[in-house]
Amino acid sequence: MPSVFIKTFGCQMNERDSEAVAAQLVAKGYALAASEHVADVVLLNTCSVRDMAEQKALAKMTHIAGLARKSGREPILGFMGCMAQSRGKQLVEALPDVDLVLGTQKFHRAAEYLDELLAGRRDKIVDTDAEAGSQAAIREHLLTGNDKKAISAFVSIMQGCNQHCTFCIVPFTRGAERSRTIEDVVGECRELVSRGVREITLLGQIVTSYGKRDYPVKDGRSAFVQLLEAVHEIEGLERIRFTSPHPKGYGDDLVEAYRRLPKLVESAHLPVQSGSDRLLKLMHRGYTRERFLSIIEKLRQVQPGMGLSTDIIVGFPGETEADYEETVSLCREVEFDQAYLFKYSPRRDTPAAAMPDQLPEEVIEERHRKLLVIINDLAARKYEAMVGQTVQILAEGPSHRNAARYEGRTRSNKIVIFDGSERHRGQLMDLRIERAGSFTLYGDPAVVGME
Numbered sequence: 513m514p515s516v517f518i519k520t521f522g523c524q525m526n527e528r529d530s531e532a533v534a535a536q537l538v539a540k541g542y543a544l545a546a547s548e549h550v551a552d553v554v555l556l557n558t559c560s561v562r563d564m565a566e567q568k569a570l571a572k573m574t575h576i577a578g579l580a581r582k583s584g585r586e587p588i589l590g591f592m593g594c595m596a597q598s599r600g601k602q603l604v605e606a607l608p609d610v611d612l613v614l615g616t617q618k619f620h621r622a623a624e625y626l627d628e629l630l631a632g633r634r635d636k637i638v639d640t641d642a643e644a645g646s647q648a649a650i651r652e653h654l655l656t657g658n659d660k661k662a663i664s665a666f667v668s669i670m671q672g673c674n675q676h677c678t679f680c681i682v683p684f685t686r687g688a689e690r691s692r693t694i695e696d697v698v699g700e701c702r703e704l705v706s707r708g709v710r711e712i713t714l715l716g717q718i719v720t721s722y723g724k725r726d727y728p729v730k731d732g733r734s735a736f737v738q739l740l741e742a743v744h745e746i747e748g749l750e751r752i753r754f755t756s757p758h759p760k761g762y763g764d765d766l767v768e769a770y771r772r773l774p775k776l777v778e779s780a781h782l783p784v785q786s787g788s789d790r791l792l793k794l795m796h797r798g799y800t801r802e803r804f805l806s807i808i809e810k811l812r813q814v815q816p817g818m819g820l821s822t823d824i825i826v827g828f829p830g831e832t833e834a835d836y837e838e839t840v841s842l843c844r845e846v847e848f849d850q851a852y853l854f855k856y857s858p859r860r861d862t863p864a865a866a867m868p869d870q871l872p873e874e875v876i877e878e879r880h881r882k883l884l885v886i887i888n889d890l891a892a893r894k895y896e897a898m899v900g901q902t903v904q905i906l907a908e909g910p911s912h913r914n915a916a917r918y919e920g921r922t923r924s925n926k927i928v929i930f931d932g933s934e935r936h937r938g939q940l941m942d943l944r945i946e947r948a949g950s951f952t953l954y955g956d957p958a959v960v961g962m963e
């Protein structure tokens with residue numbers, strides 16, 4: 513029985529794709545290897561969003577190939593995902609030890625191609641073609657062992673993005689928007705719930721654009737809100753999350769959904785990218801600072817305890833000190849619970865890479881350093897403010913930080929660590945927050961609520 517090791521770079525979509533590939537391979541009789549050093553097949557699921565992510569995957573593959581050669585092993589080596597898609601056969605040319613390059617519409621072909629490579633029927637396979645219907649092929653789950661995903665699972669609802677933000681490579685690596693049907697998504701969610709899942713996160717590159725071409729607006733409700741309603745009906749499901757939305761997708765129907773649908777937890781990721789209208793326009797984001805702030809305000813009106821996270825890019829071409837200060841002031845105004853800060857990285861084929869006034873590395877570094885301090889400080893205050901409150905958590909499994917303790921998340925998406933055990937897995941519990949650490953809360957076991 514061949515064994516496979518999959519290493520994932522990048523976002524939750526990639527985590528989910530890797531899980532689906534692993535589950536498909538397990539179903540075909542593969543074993544999951546404990547490390548890349550012992551596996552018969554090593555797959556790197558790659559990210560292209562920033563250059564650094566690509567460099568890391570390339571270095572990792574070079575390292576794995578080198579070690580294998582030294583030890584006289586000849587594992588099958590493959591790249592899959594975004595960099596596989598965007599670099600294609602260049603990868604086998606640059607790294608002759610690589611046998612397989614599997615694009616983002618081909619995850620479901622992994623077993624078939626590996627069989628051919630392992631049997632020696634083919635020497636190298638590069639497949640980055642488009643494939644109709646591939647968005648519905650990411651559906652298998654592992655849900656095994658002590659994995660916390662057994663309680664909380666990701667479901668991919670769509671692939672691709674048509675927004676073409678000028679800095680972003682995703683529309684090239686993931687292709688145009690294609691959605692699964694509502695029935696298909698609900699079917700997968702039901703199956704997961706029947707296997708013990710209590711929380712589902714709906715995934716896509718721009719989930720708020722879900723089903724636009726397939727489902728007309730009904731009673732003022734977008735296709736995405738229609739999907740949320742359908743998933744909400746599933747008995748036994750406790751919580752619904754989604755990522756990544758686009759701020760422009762927060763119409764009143766979605767804002768209202770937070771009021772109407774109790775399973776839709778009060779947590780939202782709204783990638784703002786910049787606080788400067790001038791830059792938002794150059795980025796082709798499709799909203800202004802004012803519109804963004806009005807969405808935040810509406811969400812907070814509906815759910816005052818809304819947990820808000822965002823993505824920010826510093827150092828976009830032409831970003832002036834004044835533009836940067838606008839981003840700082842936006843962060844201070846919103847007080848995000850969590851902000852993911854990125855240094856601008858020029859990506860091939862994107863319009864921004866060809867814009868004038870690319871900023872020097874030192875300026876980007878400096879702004880990144882300064883803003884990181886500010887957003888972490890704002891977030892720390894948000895976490896501090898929760899001390900003394902009693903919050904509902906969904907217990908997911910042993911803590912990632914300390915396996916002797918248990919962890920769960922609040923509805924607003926904050927991790928809470930507490931003294932729990934297997935009997936708490938999957939339970940909704942009320943905990944009193946005793947202490948706040950770095951992006952973590954600690955709940956007191958003495959006041960663990962009902963079970």
Ligand code: SAH
Pocket residue numbers: 523525561562679680681682716717718755756757783785823824825854855856857858859
């Ligand atoms: N909606 C997508 C966005 C993917 S990229 C999703 O979450 O699936 C995630 C984040 O990476 C973006 O929101 C942006 O902040 C950052 N990013 C994208 N392209 C970038 C680039 N060229 N340089 C730096 N950061 C970038």
Ligand code: F3S
Pocket residue numbers: 673674675676677680681682683717718758
């Ligand atoms: Fe990228 Fe913008 Fe789409 S950030 S994934 S092009 S919404």
